[in-house]
Amino acid sequence: MIDQIPALLAGDRRVLARMITYIENDGEEKEDLLRELHHHTGKGYVIGITGSPGAGKSSLTDRVITELRKEGHKVGVIAVDPTSPFSGGAILGDRIRMNEHYLDKGVFIRSMGTRGSLGGLSRATKEVIKVLDAFGCDFIIVETVGVGQSELEIMTAADTTVVVLTPGAGDSIQAIKAGIMEIADIFVVNKADLPGVDRVVTEIEVMLDLGGYKKGDQAWRPPVKKTVSTSGTGVDILVKEIKVHRQQMEKTGRLDLERQRRLRAEVSEIIEVRIKEMIRDQLGRSGQWDELLEGVISRTVDPYTAAHKILKEELWKRSEP
Structure with a gap:
């Protein structure tokens, strides 16, 4: 694959496409590939782009793609779908809307399953971002x-995070509960043709x-924009706001x-994974x-003494020539 x-x-x-599949399947040379x-x-x-189910994220994403393509930009999309409990694959609803x-x-x-990741972003998702970047x-x-609480992980991958809400669904209260206020760079109240949109804003x-x-x-104060993804109303303003955030x-x-910060966190995450693998192997x-x-x-x-002894002896063995 490296060749x-x-x-x-x-x-x-x-x-x-083959490279993404290779990474999703955790191919033997995956790390060497990502190094290069x-x-x-x-x-x-x-x-x-994140938001509550039924907020129209996929339709909005579709319209954002259209706006970016008007300007000649090359666009990659990762639609993180729930993993099917039967096949283990992603449920491809998002791809249908963007056909x-x-x-x-x-x-x-590309649709990707969460594969049990609590953060809604599998580890492979971040790796696929790199492939699309290199592409x-x-x-x-x-x-x-x-x-939800687990969706906060989008912060570890995105430069600009758009949180999509809708009127009449109690989304603003959900935003408070989930801590979404802390991750949103831009708020979008989608389906703005429905009653109650101004109240949500x-x-x-x-x-x-x-x-x-x-x-x-x-x-930066997160702006609040209104859109209607079915007609495309307000999407051009949203894209302009994303670019303003980038400029800022x-x-x-x-x-x-x-x-x-994300690169440092990635190195720490790799180290943690390696240590866990070492300990599991030894155990x-x-x-x-x-x-x-x-x-x-x-x-x-006590558990603390046991953990310390396991770590100390295992790491000592690994450090010996």
């Missing part, structure tokens, strides 16, 4: 499965005021800082650890 990187960089869509691709990333701008873009060579859409996508849109503005977001400050992030240096092979765990169960050893 196909030049074809990917040259814009071969078939290679892109890392040098070709950092140019694509990632937009996260008009499938013949457009400037757009690449040359100017914008990479990640549409997530829904809003007002509630969000009040929550922003209570959250310390003052109008006129140099710091670049001007203040926050974009670079946030990307650096499976050594009876010594079984004895130690039995001591915890019988309460002759």
Whole structure:
């Protein structure tokens, strides 16, 4: 697969599709592939679109793609669908709604299952973002499965996070409960042709005021925009607002800082995964650890002492020449 990187960089869509599948299936050379691709990333701008089920995220994403394509941008889309409990694959509802873009060579859409990830974003999703970045996508849109405490993980992947709400569904209260106020860079009240839209806008503005977001400050205050995704009303304004946020992030240096923070977090995550794998492997092979765990169960050893001993001895062994 690594030998196909030049074809990917040259814009071969078939290679892109195969490479994404390879990463999803955790291929043997996946890490080597991602190592090589890392040098070709950092140019694509990632937009996260999240919101409660039925808010019209997929239809809105479809319209955003159209606006970006009008300007000639190359767009990659990752639609993070719930994983089917039967097949283990993604439920492809989002792709059906975006079918008009499938013949457009400037757009690449891929559905991915959450695969049990509590954050709504599987680890593979972040890796696929890198592949789309290396492929040359100017914008990479990640549409997530829904809003909740676990959806906060979109912050770890997106440069701009758009939270989609709808009138008449108690979304503003849900936003408070889920902590969505903290992750939204832009609020969108979709289905703005329905009654109650102005009330939702007002509630969000009040929550922003209570959250310390003052109008006129140099710091970014999440704007609240109204859209009707079925007709496309207001989507052009939303795209302009995304670009304004990007310009503000670049001007203040926050974009670079946030990307650096995410890269540091990625390294830490890889280290944590490796340590867990090392410990699991050792626990499976050594009876010594079984004895130690039995001591915890019988309460002759406390869990903290056991964990410290396991970590110390395992890491010491790994560090020996």
